[in-house]
Amino acid sequence: MKIYREVDGDLGVIRKRRVAILGYGNQGHAHALNLRDSGVEVVIGAREGGTGARKAAEAGFPVLRFDEAAGSADVVMMTLPDEHIPAIYEREVAGSIRPGAALGFAHGLAVHFGLIVPREDLDVFLIGPKGAGRWLRAEYEAGRGLAALIAVHRDASGEAFAIALAYALALGCGRAGILETTFAEECETDLFGEQAVLCGGIPALIEAGFRTLVEAGYSPEMAYFECVHEAKLIVDLIAEGGFAYMRDRISTTAEYGGELAADRLVTDRTRAEMRAILDDIRSGTFARRLIADTGAGSPELERLRRRHPRDIDEVGERVRRIVGGK
C-alpha cells in the first residue's frame, strides 16, 4: 500500500483554489477549520436555518446555499450524510458546479454505487479521514494529524491526485499518513467493517451477553460490568499491541475459556452470513436499500431503532456513576 506524507505533496495546489465545503457537521466543520488554518480559502454550503449554517457563521465562514457555494468554488467537498448526497447533488450541485472543478467526497458510497454520476469534466476524488471530525480537528490543533485514505475516481484535469493530496495535507493528514486506495475498496471495506464488526456484530454480541446474564437472574449492574464496561479494556489492549499482546495480558482462565466459547459463537454459519453481508454490499443491494428507505422517510431505520429497549443504557448510567465515584 502506497503511503504519502507531507513531503510528497504541495499545499500550494489547494491554497490557490477556493474550496466549498457542503455540510458543516461532524466531518465538515473539521475540514473547514483545518483547511482555513492551513491557509486555504473556504466557503460553506448549508441549508438555511440549520445548525450547520449557524455554527459555520459563528466560526466566521461565509455561508451560502448549496448551489451558490458549489458554483463559487474550484473544489467542492460533499461532507453531507451519505443517504442524502444523491438528492442534494442532483437538485443543487450538478447544475451549478463550475466546469473543470474538482468534486470531493469523504466516503465513496454515492459515486461507487452510481447513485450520482458526476459530469465528465469534473475531477472526482476521495479523502476519507480515519476517524470522527472532532478527532480530526483535535489532532490538527495538537500539531499532529489523523491518517486518511486517498483515491481518485476520475482525473479529468490531469491534476486530480495532486489536488486530493494537497487537500489531505491541508487537513493535517500528511503528518500521520495518507494511504492510497480506490473508491471500491474504501467503500466496500468501510461498509463491511461497520456492518459485520463495529456497529453490527460487536454491539449485538455485547447486548446479547448482557441480556443472557440478566435473564439468568444476575444483577444488571454485574452483567453490565462484565459484558459492556470491560469491552473497552480488551479493545484498548488490541489497539495498543495486537491480538497476541492482548492474550498475553489476560488470565489463562480467560484465554482458555474465551478460545472455547469463540468456536461456539463464530461458526461456519456466522462466516457464511459475513460473506452474504459482503455480497449485499458489493452488489449495491445495501446502498439501494439505504437510499430507498431514506426516500420513503426512513421507516425501516425508525423500526430498527425502536427495537432497542432503553434498560441497558439506564443500567449503564448507574454503572458510570459508580465507576466515576458519583
Ligand SMILES: NC(=O)c1ccc[n+]([C@@H]2O[C@H](COP(=O)([O-])OP(=O)(O)OC[C@H]3O[C@@H](n4cnc5c(N)ncnc54)[C@H](OP(=O)(O)O)[C@@H]3O)[C@@H](O)[C@H]2O)c1
Ligand atoms: N462521521 C464520521 O466519523 C465520518 C468519518 C469519515 C467519513 N465520513 C463521511 O463524511 C460525510 C459526512 O458525514 P458526517 O457524519 O459529517 O455528516 P453529518 O454530521 O451527519 O451531517 C453534515 C451536515 O449535513 C446536513 N444535512 C443533513 N441532512 C440534510 C438534508 N436532508 N438536507 C440538507 N442538509 C442536510 C446537516 O445540516 P444541518 O446542520 O442543517 O442539520 C449537517 O450540517 C459522509 O460521507 C460520511 O460517510 C464520516
